[in-house]
Amino acid sequence: MKIIEKYILEDVKMPIIFGVSLFTFIFLIEIIVSLMENIIVKGISLIDVLRILSFYLPPILSQTIPMGVFLGVMITFSKFTRTSEATAMSSIGMSLKDILKPIVILASIITVFIFFLQESIIPRSFSKLEEITMKIAYENPVFQLKERILIDEVDEYSLYIEKIDRKTNEAENVLIFQKEDKNNFPTILLGDKAYWKNVNMVLEDSKFYTFNPDGTIKLEGEFKQKKIPLSSYFQEVNIEVKDIEAMGITTLLKNLKGKTYQEKIPYLVEINRKIAIPLSTVVLAILGVLLSIGHHRSGKGASFGVSLGVIFTYIVFLNVGMVMANKGVVSPYMGVWLPNLLLVGGTALLYKRKAGGAK
Structure with a gap:
């Protein structure tokens, strides 16, 4: 050259x-x-x-x-x-x-x-x-979860979150419906606060309600913590x-x-x-x-x-x-x-x- x-x-x-x-x-x-x-x-x-x-x-x-x-x-x-x-x-x-x-x-x-x-x-x-x-x-499941929108894509669960703190990744006022095949009425979980650990939502200071087939309350109670698995919602997919x-x-x-x-x-x-x-x-x-x-x-x-x-x-x-x-x-x-x-x-x-x- x-x-x-x-x-x-x-x-x-x-x-x-x-x-x-x-x-x-x-x-x-x-x-x-x-x-x-x-x-x-x-x-x-x-x-x-x-x-x-x-x-x-x-x-x-x-x-x-x-x-x-x-x-x-x-x-x-x-x-x-x-x-x-x-x-x-x-x-x-x-x-x-x-x-x-x-x-x-x-x-x-x-x-x-x-x-x-x-x-x-x-x-x-x-x-x-x-x-x-x-x-x-x-x-970081919060990346996809949204406030004040019912999410009905988590197998046996439906989620409703009133507020999400994007800095701490904590949720407030969480409503969860746990579906049951043998009952038309789901179990209701109410949590004042929730946070994420891996792909589990951890509810704190929450209440739960179960129902009879006729819609009357069968059982209610409280618990300090309860894990809700979200792995099906954020499951790993085959990249193609x-x-x-x-x-x-x-x-x-x-x-x-x-x-x-x-x-x-x-x-x-x-x-x-x-x-x-x-x-x-x-x-x-x-x-x-x-x-x-x-x-x-x-x-x-x-x-x-x-x-x-x-x-x-x-x-x-x-x-x-x-x-x-x-x-x-x-x-x-x-x-x-x-x-x-x-x-x-x-x-x-x-x-x-x-x-x-x-x-």
Whole structure:
């Protein structure tokens, strides 16, 4: 590799990292706000929140890396133009094709990495995300229990909690109905306070009432403590990637077997999306060079503005195409690939114009 090519790659490295970080942060803002609410309101530990955030990163990165590459390339070549380095490259005999060569190589390597991310890392991230969610629910049942709502999903129990202290994980004024197969009337448990130990609710200073088949009170009494098992409500589940977006291309292809065409559409849309977005990295990298080189007045602000405009247009066209494809208005191939075809067409026209002007 020539020294000048190494120089270009070294110079573009930090702007690309900046671009990817910037777009990733924008995508993460809503998730971060939601997780901060979980820390404050639901009492989830900061470590668990950070782990959840880390598992959200891979699927977000698969979308933001092409955007970051585009912005990073634009920032780098805008600088080359302002400092006349682009002119110097031309003066030593470098054609536009020569200037693009290291960028295309870098973008191709990044494209392969995105495919690896989608096939290997993202399915595991979704599985880990489900695992940690179950872990939080298992260790801290308050995470799922809600105030003043009757919960009727705990096998033989129905729960009603008037108030939950999210800081101490203690409940006040707890009403529990213990269902009995041989009696239409459940046993009623009333607790002034309750706390959680593992997956058991421990009632303190409580009363109980049992009933005869005719509805009259059979027995009533008090007790200091009583354990109510909630393991069936927060039971461990077999982690399986079910969301289409969490599946790799290989898994999606396997799921096509035995389905009707209508059932295949969501899978076909997702397969094409997982191919189209990574491949857009190379086209966006080339477009970033072409839009930046030769514009002496463009700076970081202008590069950021242009990149946002291009990315926003691409995302809108892609999302509209996917919606239309999922509804059967257009084919999955047309709906997903049209934005890429428009991107390739625009880039090719701009390249022809720039290459012609450089002669």
